[in-house]
Amino acid sequence: xDTTRQRLLRLPGTVPIKMGKVAMSPGEDGLIGIPxxxxxxxxxxxxxxxxxxxxxxxxxxxxxxxxxxxxxxVMAAVSLYFRRLFGAEEGGGEGGGGFSVCQLxxxxxxxxxxxxxFAYTATLTIPSSGMRDVLRGAQLLGIQCVxxxxxxxxxxxxxxxxxxxxxxxxxxxxxTSERTVEIANVVEKISRRKTDRKKVKKVGLPHxxxxxxxxxxxxxxxPSPASDSFRSLPPTQPPSPxxxxxxxxxxxxxxPRAIRxxxxxxxxxxxxxxxxxxRSLIAHPPPTQNDKLSEDDDMEGLGDDMMRSSSFPSSVADxxxxxxxxxxxxxxxxxxxxxxxxxxxxxHGAGKLPRxxxxxxxxxxxxxxxxxxxxxxxxxxxxHMRKHTGERPYTCSHCPARFLHSYDLKNHLSLHSGARPFExxxxxxxxxxxxxxxxxxxxxxxxxxxxxxxxxxxxLGEDGGEKEGSPLSLQAHPSxxxxxxxxxxxxxxxxIGGPSLIFPSGIDRERSLALQALAQLAPQRLASYxxxxxxxxxxxxxxxxxxxxxxxxxxxxxxxDRWADEVEDEEIEEGE
DNA sequence: CTGGGGAAGGGGCCC
DNA sequence: AGGGCCCCTTCCCCA
Ligand SMILES: [Zn+2]
Ligand SMILES: [Zn+2]
Ligand SMILES: [Zn+2]
Ligand SMILES: [Zn+2]
Numbered sequence: 001x002d003t004t005r006q007r008l009l010r011l012p013g014t015v016p017i018k019m020g021k022v023a024m025s026p027g028e029d030g031l032i033g034i035p036x037x038x039x040x041x042x043x044x045x046x047x048x049x050x051x052x053x054x055x056x057x058x059x060x061x062x063x064x065x066x067x068x069x070x071x072x073x074v075m076a077a078v079s080l081y082f083r084r085l086f087g088a089e090e091g092g093g094e095g096g097g098g099f100s101v102c103q104l105x106x107x108x109x110x111x112x113x114x115x116x117x118f119a120y121t122a123t124l125t126i127p128s129s130g131m132r133d134v135l136r137g138a139q140l141l142g143i144q145c146v147x148x149x150x151x152x153x154x155x156x157x158x159x160x161x162x163x164x165x166x167x168x169x170x171x172x173x174x175x176t177s178e179r180t181v182e183i184a185n186v187v188e189k190i191s192r193r194k195t196d197r198k199k200v201k202k203v204g205l206p207h208x209x210x211x212x213x214x215x216x217x218x219x220x221x222x223p224s225p226a227s228d229s230f231r232s233l234p235p236t237q238p239p240s241p242x243x244x245x246x247x248x249x250x251x252x253x254x255x256p257r258a259i260r261x262x263x264x265x266x267x268x269x270x271x272x273x274x275x276x277x278x279r280s281l282i283a284h285p286p287p288t289q290n291d292k293l294s295e296d297d298d299m300e301g302l303g304d305d306m307m308r309s310s311s312f313p314s315s316v317a318d319x320x321x322x323x324x325x326x327x328x329x330x331x332x333x334x335x336x337x338x339x340x341x342x343x344x345x346x347x348h349g350a351g352k353l354p355r356x357x358x359x360x361x362x363x364x365x366x367x368x369x370x371x372x373x374x375x376x377x378x379x380x381x382x383x384h385m386r387k388h389t390g391e392r393p394y395t396c397s398h399c400p401a402r403f404l405h406s407y408d409l410k411n412h413l414s415l416h417s418g419a420r421p422f423e424x425x426x427x428x429x430x431x432x433x434x435x436x437x438x439x440x441x442x443x444x445x446x447x448x449x450x451x452x453x454x455x456x457x458x459x460l461g462e463d464g465g466e467k468e469g470s471p472l473s474l475q476a477h478p479s480x481x482x483x484x485x486x487x488x489x490x491x492x493x494x495x496i497g498g499p500s501l502i503f504p505s506g507i508d509r510e511r512s513l514a515l516q517a518l519a520q521l522a523p524q525r526l527a528s529y530x531x532x533x534x535x536x537x538x539x540x541x542x543x544x545x546x547x548x549x550x551x552x553x554x555x556x557x558x559x560x561d562r563w564a565d566e567v568e569d570e571e572i573e574e575g576e
Numbered sequence: 577c578t579g580g581g582g583a584a585g586g587g588g589c590c591c
Numbered sequence: 592a593g594g595g596c597c598c599c600t601t602c603c604c605c606a
Contacts, residue, residue, distance in 0.1 A: 336587095349587055351593035359585070379596055380583080406598060408581095435601060436579070445577065 047074055048120035060101045061116070066109040068116055078119040080142025107137035118146055128153075 050056050050071070057069035075082040085102075104112060111133035114126040124146055126134050135150035137143075337346050338353045342360045347353050355377060358364070364374035366381040370388045375381040383404065386392065392402035394409035398416050403409045411432065414421070420430035422437035427446045431437040440446055 345586095347586075349589095351595095352587075354593085356585080376584085378594085382596080407600090410598090411580095431578090433579085438601080439578085443577075 044120060044122060047071065051116070051120055058100070061104050061112060062101060063104050063107055063109045063112045066112070068112060070116060070119075074119055078143060080144070081140065083142070104137075104141075106140060108133040111137040115141065115143060115146065118143070124149065 051069060051074075054069045057071055059070050059072045059075060061068040061070055061075075072082070072086055076086045077083070107115070108130070110126075110130050114124060114130065114134050115137050118124040124134070131150055131154055135147055135154065138147035138150060336348050336350050339346050340353065340356055340360075342357070345356070347356045358376045362376075364376050366375040366378045367373070368375070368381060368384055368388070370385070373384065375384065386404050392404050394403040394406055396402070396409060396412055396416075398413075401409075401412055403412065414432055420432050422431040422434045423429070424431075424437060424440055424446055426441070429440065429446070431440065
């Protein structure tokens, strides 16, 4: 998803679809990202000017008679309270565009003034005497970093604050229960993806919230329901956030895929916790939850990050520091995770943020000395260089095949074993590659197959076991000669345009590939495997015949006859 | 469709 | 802490 989104971002006016190849191709036509570090400051400054002059102000805050014209977008960016307020009102007639007034008598005018000043200048200026009011205001409005700073100055621990509200805040307002479910579902879906499972856990859900137990814990552990959460909120207390708030950035990024697949990458990473966390944050600062933190491990309050993200792009580490202060010196592993100020995505791993940032800027600092192609990452360049050097570091221990990439070898090895580890739960068709399975499941071919799936005798069913296609003997499987990258070195497709090998179109594809692959082998090695090669081709013929079977049900890979019965159960969990 | 290759990105580990 | 190096997943595209 990222790719698409980024393409969209970088070339707002162009058709994203074709971008891939075009932009990627070697030429120097690659996208160029020019960072403007001062932009954010200038932007803020101009916004502040507008505020002073009342220009474009669409929201007026009042406190005890004092009036403060502001901008909704800014307030929403800086304040959790307003974020929720407007998120909730979105779509509702009033909230959309009307000039509105928000009465905030619960925040002292001076404090409100200071907070606004902060919002528009990133600097908090207040007499120490007013500190407490500001703290209060910051808490009410959900301006976490200011609250943290104030507490820090006041020498006040977050615990105290936390306890004050914890009873009610621990869980979201009841009104939200539905939404909670909704989120939970999303999370669960995601958690099914093995890759993301970890992420989900790390994501740092509100502490009352478990991805695996959607609506769990809270009721019992927190008898006093939610409504309390907002007890302290200003008069204009916003209603529960609407679903839209779940994907504010989706729209913003204009990435259709993000919406289609809310579970992917940053989207969910960014959005889900965002909302969830905000919920829990609104009243009680995160740092209070020490116990749970240990569980979240290194990811601690990812949600916090999210929450600040929009207004305070900063490294998680920074935030972690702030939070730790607020938390009264809680030991927080502020280490690895960092948040991208641009896309709000959390980047794990120390030193990985710059790398990620290059995906936004388009910067390609690494250039191939041989052909001039540039890369955003040095490790990509390194791999690219193998094309020039002919190096193929990954060698199959069973045959002479050698590969550029490790995953190619891996893939190749699965060919030796005939393993097709990725099986469609519906039709049980097995794939050697996960993405192919995914593609299969998205399409409808799968369902068609289901209806006419054969029913065979005894279930040889090896449940759980990985699919193994017709276990071809090691030497026999011709496919082993066309692993993902044997060809890369030579003629493959690189921009380098090595000598491509051309074969008569009449020849079966696999055979061609085999030949190609063979051609990649060192001559002497080739000499030592002649029969092997031939035998492979022979076998191929046989396999092809088998594959003719309509519906592919007789494909060797599927011959485990396990079909039937369990399919029914599985299709329940099959939802998208 | 399906299989396969190229490429982009993210995360882990280690120095 | 930053970065090299490597592994892995996902997408896109092509045949
Ligand atoms: Zn980013
Ligand atoms: Zn090169
Ligand atoms: Zn091999
Ligand atoms: Zn299927």
